[in-house]
Amino acid sequence: EAGVAQSPRYKIIEKRQSVAFWCNPISGHATLYWYQQILGQGPKLLIQFQNNGVVDDSQLPKDRFSAERLKGVDSTLKIQPAKLEDSAVYLCASSQQGGLGNTIYFGEGSWLTVV
């Protein structure tokens, strides 16, 4: 079974530029998550989708971050304009459905450095 795919793996941009990350979840997984992991910290949920609807985006900085999940499959996370503090690993994850302790599977992450 193919895992969660993310691209690009690494990205370096200057502050105030924009960047987009792409995620393809495990086939058949209805729930998709984007987490932000700053160096030395645990991952923090940015946004959760159930199919193509947003379930939780309470910790997404909406003034600069946006995310969409077209057709309930792939997802894109965008940052515009980027700030130095956005340097982090952006982890995409998926599960069969939200709730009931379903196992969440993570991708390898997209590493962002803002200079």
Next chain:
Amino acid sequence: AQSVTQLDSQVPVFEEAPVELRCNYSSSVSVYLFWYVQYPNQGLQLLLKYLSGSTLVKGINGFEAEFNKSQTSFHLRKPSVHISDTAEYFCAVSGVGETSGSRLTFGEGTQLTVNP
């Protein structure tokens, strides 16, 4: 809302020694508990999870954890570690029956370093 505290940021041990990584949680509702491992430059991999039933949970790679409701703890243990167990370990919690689904709240992580 839930929170997780991993009591040790770094744990150095010698190969073949036992290890315990400590995790305490706080929640106003019943919880599901998880341990994830992250190897360098990789994503997170599930080690084990507690949903219900037996409080002693066995996972992959010889790890196990015990859920202690009275102490709100979920410590991870392995009787004999290998060099290959060197990694960052994250404890995570999810609230049962939350309308926001299976959102995970992670601890800050514990870096386990196994020395020869």
